[in-house]
Structures are given as structure tokens and as C-alpha cells.
Amino acid sequence: MNESLEMSLYGCAALERDIGARAEAAGGEISDEDLALLVQAQTTSMTKLEGLCGYMQYLESGIARCSDEQNRIAAMRDRAERRLASIKRFLTPYVQEQRAQLGRPLTVGTYVLSTRKSTVVQVDEAAFFGSGQPPADLVSRREVVTPNKPAIKAQLEEGRTIPGCNLKENVSLQLK
Secondary structure, three states, X not given: OHHHHHOOXXXXXXXXXXXXXXXXXXXXXXXXXXXXXXXXXXXXXXXXXXXXXXXXHHHHHHHHHHHHHHHHHHHHHHHHHHHHHHHHHHHHHHHHHHHHHHOOOEEEOOEEEOOOOOOOOOOOHXXXXXXXXXXXXXXXXXXXXXXXXXXXXXXXXXXXXXXXXXXXXXXXXXXX
């Protein structure tokens, strides 16, 4: 009987099937030995199952904490990026003025502040597209083709055969 203490959840289920088959063969009677073995295996199995449920709950809470931490870090990064952009926006005119007066980049301790010019295109899309069809060389087209899964599911459920498509039934475990 000691071997049931080391029995896995699957082993317990197999033992239940074996004892059930033996009981059926004996006209529905379960021997005292089989009953004791079954009770011990089920008790061990339930303890293991409870431990497994606890571990699943621990993992789920860890995933939630990771998600919360990712959100916290993303918010912290966004704040830092906004602060940096704000500082640069207010500091740029000063650095430009100092460069114009000095004729060289501004040196502050070990830092060298300078500016550079760049050109970007700003497009008011409402005005750009609203004025008629723009020339083809001034637009780019990107077409993304993806399967319409709800429509495919509806047609498969109606019995239609669609190459490369089938219905797959999933079973998910919920821990509450």
C-alpha cells in the first residue's frame, strides 16, 4: 500500500479504473484491500491536486504582478520621455541663442550642448486626401489580407468545406 503514496494523479485514475474493473468482475463488490488502497490513493491524489491548484494560483498571480509591473514601467518610461521632451523644448532656444553669440557649441562642465537642423514632412491627411485623388507617386498602399475567422467559422458550422480550415474544440481549465 505504500506505493500509492508515490502515485501520480494519472496513476490514481488508472488505479480507480483497475479497482472498478475488479469490482465489476466480482459483481460490484470491492474487497477491503482494494477499498483501503483506493481511499489512500484518492486522499494522496487530492492532496497533490490541491497542491497543484495552489501552484496554478501562484503562477496566475505572478503573471498578474508581471503585467502590473510592465504597466508601471511603461508609465514611468512615458513620463520620463515627456519630461525629456519638455526640457529639450525649453532648453533648445537658449542653446541656439548661446551658439549664435559664441559661434560654437555651448560647453557646460563635461557636457557639450548644440543643436542641429532637420527637415520633416508634415501632412494634413484630411486636406491631402480631401483635395481629390493624389498622384500615385505621392502615396503608398499597404494591403493586409487576413482570414475572416468569424465568417469562416459560420460557414464551417453550416457544413461547408474550406481548404486549410477546420473547427477545433478547446477545453480550458478554470481555477476559482
